[in-house]
Amino acid sequence: MERTALNPEQRVAVEHGDGPLMVLAGAGTGKTRVLVHRIVRLVEDGTPPWAILAVTFTNKAAGEMRHRLRELLGDAADAMWIGTFHATCARLLRRFGEHVGLTRSFVIFDDNDQIKLVEKLLKETGLDEAVSPRTVLSRIDRAKNRGIDPRTPTGSFDDVIEQIYPLYQAQLARENAVDFNDLLLKTIELFKFESAARVLKVKFRHVLVDEFQDTNKVQYQLVWRFAEATRNLAVVGDDDQSIYAWRGAEPRNLLDFDRDFPDARVVKLEQNYRSTQTILDAANGIIRKNCDRHDKALWTDRGGGEPIEIYQAGDERGEAYFVAQSIRRLLDDGPHSPNDIAILYRTNAQSRVLEEHLRAARVPAKVVGAVSFFERKEVKDVIAYLRLLANPAADSAFERVVNVPARGIGDTTVDRLRAAARASGAGLLDAARLAARGEVSGLGPGPRRKLQAFVALIDGLGDVIASGASVAETIIQVIERSGMRAKLEADQTSESRDRLDNLAELVTTASDFDDEVAPAPGASLTGMAAADGGGDDAPGDGEPGDDEPRAPTIEDFLERIALSSPADQAADAQVVLMTIHIAKGLEWPVVFITGMEDGLFPSLREREGTSEDAALEEERRLAYVAITRARERLVLSQARTRRVWGEIRIQVPSRFLDDLPPDSLAQPRRTRIATPAPRIVDGDWAGRARRPRPVRDDLDQRTSYDDEPVFQVDGDFVVGAEVSHAALGSGRVVAVTGTGKDCRVVVDFGVVGRKTVFAKFLEHAAPGEGSTTGDRLN
Incomplete structure (x- = not known):
């Protein structure tokens, strides 16, 4: 050879x-x-x-x-x-x-077979409400990976696993079957x-x-x-x-x-035969900080290549806008095609805002290794709850959530409800109300109590909406009161943590929607019509007209999701979005790595059986893998703030950025701050047709608000006042609406952008303290 x-x-x-x-x-x-x-x-x-x-x-x-x-x-x-x-x-x-007790015709249980078997065993032992099948299977898998069999003395497992594991293994033996670990x-x-x-x-x-x-x-x-x-x-x-x-x-x-x-x-x-030396220097700079490794350093004879760009956005929307616009420009200018570009992130939850902005930029893209955000099970479960709250006759939504999370309402009970609904001409939720009152035959005390609890849950969530709660707060209450969050937190698996991240991102989506759709402070079409002497189209009797500003509703949010989540269109060439774990073994000419912030990447979550130092070393290895996916060009992005469970959090740049050699970067570490991204409405950027904004090559835009109307309403805060917020920092009041506990203030926080917050969370800046807006932008 x-x-x-x-x-x-x-x-x-x-x-x-x-x-x-x-x-x-x-x-x-x-x-x-x-x-x-x-x-x-x-x-x-x-x-x-x-x-x-x-x-x-x-x-x-x-x-x-x-x-x-x-x-x-x-x-x-x-x-x-x-x-x-x-x-x-x-x-x-x-x-x-x-x-070892197997015939030649033994069968191999796949993931679905294993889940069904565990579900059956949990039900037979009366433990089906104590723990999820996925959690049990994860613990059994972990035990087998460590070579621990069901005969291990008591103390190696919790009580549920210790009871189910032997039964699981015995059933496999009876069926002449094995799982992958076996x-x-x-x-x-x-x-x-x-x-x-x-x-x-x-x-x-x-x-x-x-x-x-x-x-x-x-x-x-x-x-x-x-x-x-x-x-x-x-x-x-x-x-x-x-x-x-x-x-x-x-x-x-x-x-x-x-x-x-x-x-x-x-x-x-x-x-190395893949990347430029600049990219390899960045990977070497991060990984050499690990102690537990064989010493080695990648090199290539390909030459230095383009410097690495680090971009800092005001928030996750600004980051996604930058990524989408950068890719749009790469595709327009050539020679790259969509297949040449990948967007990598630490967690699947980060894909949602990226998907939105890529659609708005008309960039063909697909999520690899995970379904698109609004198609993920836990997200669809919450949306089904919202559909049921918005429309009690939505039987499909009822069937999806009546036993989510598992509350012991099985197929037999639902069949009885279907029969009662047909007989009465009502929907399933109404049938459940009848059953809760004991007016549906064939249901014993147990199923009746469970339906009573479910009806009470839906009624309680209806009260939350009636109280004027925002869409984001309603979703938080759905997640909390239904037990979804507690269930996922109890599971303690990597999958459950990903699902929690997705629910947190859904709350963030709703918070952005609340901010976007909320009426502008002081804007009242009714009031303006009255001031102009009314007219044929002016609303009467104090009722809001079709164009009257109003608070966003659940129905509005569901409509927005339906309009902004079209099925992926087939394309010959598409930009790919995926987690770094999935990207291992792949490569692209151009790679964007997003979310370069401590707590996100590196993730600072505690891991069972793993020390903090060991977990951080694995995160560094993950950064090394991500960086070495790029062949020619690498862009790292971060956000100054992110919404997590609807709350704005100040983010700290990833410590990994400090490990990058300065001569490998396109500019010093003090990177430019982007303008807040335009809002997306119905899959496009709001206002783009009215006020197109040229995008400079470096995307270093700074927004001027001088040409925008300013509203002022009497209250404790006045337009122009300097204020401070515990998380967002200092800023200047640009609008006020409402009074007392309902007073809401629009504040320009500079880098963070304009945010609407309740007045109770603000304090007047101390004399001489001044606004830090200008300092943040420089």
């Missing part, structure tokens, strides 16, 4: 003979090439293809490796064992499974049986493992068993890209490999 295309370090790894080998392959350094060429070399040196095992983590990676090997070796590649851990183990268990565990168990172990220990003369930093404890035990006799184990990985500890990966498997195999040859691949 011609190996002149290999660099010196790659060649050392490919030509290594027998014995353990660890290849530390940095991002973009050609690890797949090394694996493929090493396998070819083994075959050329006389190793039978069937005696080679190459293990990957994804079917895609396994398929790519097999394809390359077929090009180089022809049909010989088909005799090799190339596949994922699960596929390899399933193949072995088909042959040797009788030793495929590995039962394969390891085979080595306890002499007849099977005798074959398995010598079956594979060479074992190669890709992405070794992502292996868990069980996977490491498995490959060690396969290679125990020959010690011909070659692992390829990058400890700097170990980002899956939250799902059981053990970074120490790679970090300690040379300790477990003292005679292992260690080869470092540091020459």
